[in-house]
Amino acid sequence: GAVVSQHPSWVICKSGTSVKIECRSLDFQATTMFWYRQFPKQSLMLMATSNEGSKATYEQGVEKDKFLINHASLTLSTLTVTSAHPEDSSFYICSARVISAINTEAFFGQGTRLTVV
Amino acid sequence: GENVEQHPSTLSVQEGDSAVIKCTYSDSASNYFPWYKQELGKRPQLIIDIRSNVGEKKDQRIAVTLNKTAKHFSLHITETQPEDSAVYFCAATPRANTGFQKLVFGTGTRLLVSP
Numbered sequence: 001g002a003v004v005s006q007h008p009s010w011v012i013c014k015s016g017t018s019v020k021i022e023c024r025s026l027d028f029q030a031t032t033m034f035w036y037r038q039f040p041k042q043s044l045m046l047m048a049t050s051n052e053g054s055k056a057t058y059e060q061g062v063e064k065d066k067f068l069i070n071h072a073s074l075t076l077s078t079l080t081v082t083s084a085h086p087e088d089s090s091f092y093i094c095s096a097r098v099i100s101a102i103n104t105e106a107f108f109g110q111g112t113r114l115t116v117v
Numbered sequence: 118g119e120n121v122e123q124h125p126s127t128l129s130v131q132e133g134d135s136a137v138i139k140c141t142y143s144d145s146a147s148n149y150f151p152w153y154k155q156e157l158g159k160r161p162q163l164i165i166d167i168r169s170n171v172g173e174k175k176d177q178r179i180a181v182t183l184n185k186t187a188k189h190f191s192l193h194i195t196e197t198q199p200e201d202s203a204v205y206f207c208a209a210t211p212r213a214n215t216g217f218q219k220l221v222f223g224t225g226t227r228l229l230v231s232p
Contacts, residue, residue: 034219034220041227042224042225043206043222043223043224043225044161044206044222045222046219046220046221046222049219091158093160093161095220105151105163105166106151106163106220108160108161108162109160110159110160111158111159111160113158
C-alpha cells in the first residue's frame with residue numbers, strides 16, 4: 001500500500017513554545033490530508049482537513065489559530081501547535097487518500113507523540 | 118454531522134472463539150465503512166472495508182456485514198488468536214461536497230484474546 005511518513009515520532013517541548021509536525025505522502029500525491037488527535041485510550045478525533053493550495057477546514061471546537069496547518073505541496077502537510085500547553089499533550093496522526101479517488105483506503109502516518117512540560 | 122457509535126468498548130474472548138464488534142452510524146448518505154486495528158502506540162492499520170453497495174465482505178478469518186436500512190455494520194473475527202489482541206475502530210465516510218471525504222471514527226473496542 002501507499003506510504004505516509006510523519007515526523008517527528010515523538011517530541012517534548014516546553015510550555016509556551018511551538019512545535020511543527022510534518023506529514024508526507026512518499027509514493028503518491030495527496031490533494032487532501034487529514035489531521036487527527038488521539039488521547040490515551042480514546043478514539044481518533046478529526047481536527048482538520050488539509051487542502052493543497054488552500055485553507056484548511058477545521059472541525060468544530062478546534063482552534064485554527066492554535067493548530068496551524070499548511071499544505072504547500074501535493075506530498076507535504078504540516079501541523080504547527082502554537083504556544084503549546086500541557087493539555088495539548090497527545091498523539092497526533094495524519095492520514096491521506098490517493099488523489100482523484102474517493103472511497104479508497106486512508107493511509108496513516110506513524111503518529112507523533114507530543115509531550116508539553 | 119456524522120456520529121458513529123461502537124460497542125462493546127472491551128471484549129475478552131478465549132483463543133479460538135469468535136469476536137463480534139458492532140457499529141451504528143447516523144448519516145444515511147455514508148457510503149464507505151472501513152475497520153482499523155491499532156496496536157499500542159502505533160498507526161491504525163486497515164483490516165477490511167465495505168462499500169454501501171455491498172452487504173457482506175469476507176477476508177479469511179475476518180468478515181464485515183452492512184445493514185444500510187438499520188445503519189449498522191459489524192466486524193466478525195473467527196478463530197481468534199492472541200495476536201488479534203488490539204484496539205479496533207470502525208469508521209464511516211459521511212456525505213461531503215467534495216470528492217475527498219473524511220473518516221469519522223467509532224470509540225474503539227479493546228479486544229483481548231487469552232491463550
